[in-house]
Amino acid sequence: MKTDVLIIGAGGAGLMAAIAAKEEGADVLVLTKEYPTRSQTCMAQGGMNAALGNAGEDSVEDHVQNTLKSAHGAADEEAIRFMCSEAPNAIEYLNSIGVCFSRTKDGKIAQRRLGGASAPRACYAQDYTGLKILHTLYDRCNALGIQFISDSFLLDLLQDENGSACGAKILDLRSGETKTYIAKSVILASGGYSRIYDKYSTNSKASSGDGIAAALRIGADVKDMEFVQFHPTGLKNSSILISESARGEGGYLLNSKGERFTNELAPRDEVSRAIDAEIKKGEEVFLDIRHLGEAFIDEGLPQERKLAKLYENVDPVHDLIPIKPVAHYTMGGVAVDNQSQTNIDGLFACGECANHNVHGANRLGGNSLLEIVVFGREAGRNAAKRAQNIEQLSVPVNCECFLEQEFSNTVDFYKYKEKLGNLLYNKVGIVRKRSELEDAQQEIEMIKSLLPQMGWSDPSSVYNTNKQEFLEFRNILQVSEMVVKSALSRTESCGAHYMEAE
Amino acid sequence: MKITVKRDDAFEIYELEDGEYTLLEALNTIKHDIDNTLSFSSGCRSSVCGSCAMRVNEKEVLACSYKVQDGDRIEPLNNMPVIRDLVVNMDKSYEMNVKAKAWINSFNNEAVLDHEAEKINEVQSDCILCGSCYSSCPVYAVNGEFLGPFSLTRVWKYVSDKREGDAKEKIDTIQTNGVWDCTLCNNCTVVCPQNISSKADIEKLRVRSSMFGYTDPNFGNFGGGFDSGFGFDGSPSF
Ligand SMILES: Cc1cc2nc3c(=O)[nH]c(=O)nc-3n(C[C@H](O)[C@H](O)[C@H](O)COP(=O)(O)OP(=O)(O)OC[C@H]3O[C@@H](n4cnc5c(N)ncnc54)[C@H](O)[C@@H]3O)c2cc1C
Ligand code: SF4
Ligand code: SF4
Ligand code: FES
16 A cells, blocks of 8 residues: 555554644555554643643743753753744644643633643643543544554564665554555654553553664664653552642652651652662552542542552542552653654654653653644654655565564463563663663573564464564564663663662 | 353353452453463553453443453444454444544634533543444444444534534534434443443434424334434433
C-alpha cells in the first residue's frame, strides 16, 4: 500500500500529526497495533500546561523558566520557548474541535497547579484529560477522512538505496501476514518505553519502545535514554498510578512506623528517592489521605478511591494506601531537529518516542500532553511538506526479517521479561551505582544471547499475541541495552539519572 | 477456582489459584503459565482504554475491573466478528462514528461554555469506546447498519455542545438507521462501565429531531411492533 505520509502510532502525537499532514494536503495513513483510541494517551489524568493565566497570574516566560529548571540544564531553551509559546494556541485549537475542558464559572478554561509550576497552569478535563483530548482528536481525524489500520504491528522501518526512510514492514495481527507500506515521509509516533520495567511501571502494556527499537535498527540516533522518570505513588501491587493531586490536596507519605519522612510536595525525583531509601531500610511506605475526609475524597479524588479499592483492596477513606515509586515517563527517545526530522532522511518522530529537547533530565507534569500536540503538529506539517517535494515513491531495499530466523523455543521469554524488569528496577532504577549498571549490562548481554533459544509456542497465524509479545520483548531488550549504555556514559547525577558513589 | 473460557471452537476450563484478583490478571496468568495460545486484548489495566471488554456470565464487563469468581464463564463481545478467542473485530462499530458524523461540524466562536454548560455533556465525553453497549444491543444484533449506542451518544455530545454551530447536519444524518430504530430497551445503559446512558441520549436526540421537524416514522403504526414510541421498560420516548 502507498501513501504520502505514513504514521506509526495513534496516540495524541500520531493523531495530531495526521490532522496536520492532512490539512497540509497530503494523503495520510495511520497504523497502530491497537485501535486508535486505545493508546496510552487516554491514561493521562492531571492536565496539559499552557500559561493562560485563567486561575491566577501566569506568563509564558514563567512556564519557560519552570520547564528549564526541571530539565536540569539538559534541554534546549529555544525548543522549550517554542513549545511554551505555542501552548495557548494548542489549547485554543483543542477547544475549537470540542475538547470538554473543565470550566470556571465565567466560562474560562479551568486550570490547576501541578508539581514544579509557579502558577496554576494545567488545563484539565476532570480526571480524564488525556482520554478527552485523544477521543476528540480521533473525531477530528474522522471528520477529515483520515484512514486508520488497526492491529498493525510495526516490524521494521524500510529504507531506499540512498538510506532514506520510505515505508514500513508490518505484521498484520489479524491475518499473520507481513505487509509492506511505502510512503514519501514516515512519522514515528509510537510512544515511550517505560514498560521495559515490566510490572514496575504505570504505563500501558503497549509502551514497549517498539518504534525506538526499529529506528535504532536502521541507524537512527537516540538521545538521553537514561532519563526515566519514576512516579512516587504507584500502587504497591499493580503499579497503577495514584495521581499527584492526592499529595497536592494534602496527602502524607508514611513509613511502617507511621512517621512522615519527606516533603511530599518536593519534585518527583526527590520524593521517589526518599521513598526508595525507606524501602531499602525495610520499611513499607503508604500514602495517607484519611484526614481529608470522605466527602472531600469523593468530590476531589473519586478515581483514586476507586483504584485503591479495586487494585489494592483498601479504602483510602479508612485505610492507608500501600505505594512504591515506579517508572512513569521516558524523557529519552529518537533525536530530532527543530523540524522533527531524525538523522535518517525522511523519518520524522514526535511524542514520547522522540526527543525534542524539551524535558531534559526531568519532565514537568502537564508538559507531555502539551508536547504531543505542539510537536505532533510540527511533525505532521514538515512530513507533508517533504512529501510534496517528492515526485516518485522510492523502492525499499530488502530488509532482513527477524521473524524468518530460527528460534528453538526452549527458553520461556515471559520469565526473562519479568527478570529483566526486576533487574532494571533494582540496578537501573531510582538510585544507580556504576557497578550495578555494569552488572545490568552483562545480564542484558546474556539474555540477548538467549534470544534464538526463545520464540513463540503458539503456531497460529491469526491474532498470535504470543508472537507479538515476543517481538515486543525483542524491542524491550534492545531499548534496555541503550538505557544502560547511556546511563554508563553519564557519570554525574543529573535529574532522573541519580548516581550514588560505591 | 475454575473458570471457563470460550475459545474458537470449544469452551476450555482453567484451574487457578484461589484469591482476589481481576479477570485480566487471571487471563495473564493463564497466558504466561498455562497456555500461551489464549488470545485477548488489554492496555491500560485501569479501566480507561476500553481494550479488555468481554462478557462474563453473559454480561459485559471490563476484565481489568472485574474480580474473577469461581465458576465464571468468559466469552467475547457479541454482535461483532470474533477474530480469535476473546478478540473481536470492532472496525465496523468504530466506523459508525464516521457514518454518524460525530464531530464538530462548524465551530461557533461566540459560544461561552461555563461550568454549567460543561456538565451538559460531561458524562458522554467519558466514553472509552469499549464496545460493551454494541455487544448488548438487540437492534444492532439484527441490523448491522444501526448507528448504535456509542456513536449516538457521541452525536448527542456534539449536538448538545454550544460550540457546535450547525447541529442540523447531525440531526439529518441520524434519521436513517439511527434514533428511531432504537427500542429503548436500556441494555446499553446497564452494561456501560462509564455510567453513560445511550438510551437517554437517544431520547434527547429524538426530542431534538422533532424540533427540527422530524417525526417518528413508526408512529403511524402504533401498537404494531416494539418501535411504537414506547420502550420495553414502558417509558415514553419523548
Ligand atoms: C498514568 C499516566 C498518567 C499521565 N498523566 C499525564 C498528565 O496528566 N499530563 C501529561 O502531560 N502527561 C501525562 N502522562 C504522559 C502522557 O500521557 C504520555 O507521555 C503521552 O500520552 C504519550 O503520547 P504519544 O502519542 O507519544 O504515545 P502513546 O499515547 O503511547 O501512543 C503510542 C501509539 O503507538 C502505537 N504503537 C506502539 N508500538 C507500535 C508498533 N510496534 N506498531 C504499531 N503501532 C505501535 C500504539 O498502539 C499507540 O497508538 C501520563 C502517563 C501515564 C501513563
Ligand atoms: S457508551 Fe459506555 S459501553 Fe458504550 S462504548 Fe462508551 S463506555 Fe463503552
Ligand atoms: S436502548 Fe437502544 S441503543 Fe441501547 S441497547 Fe437498547 S436498542 Fe440498543
Ligand atoms: S485494560 Fe484498559 S480498560 Fe481494561
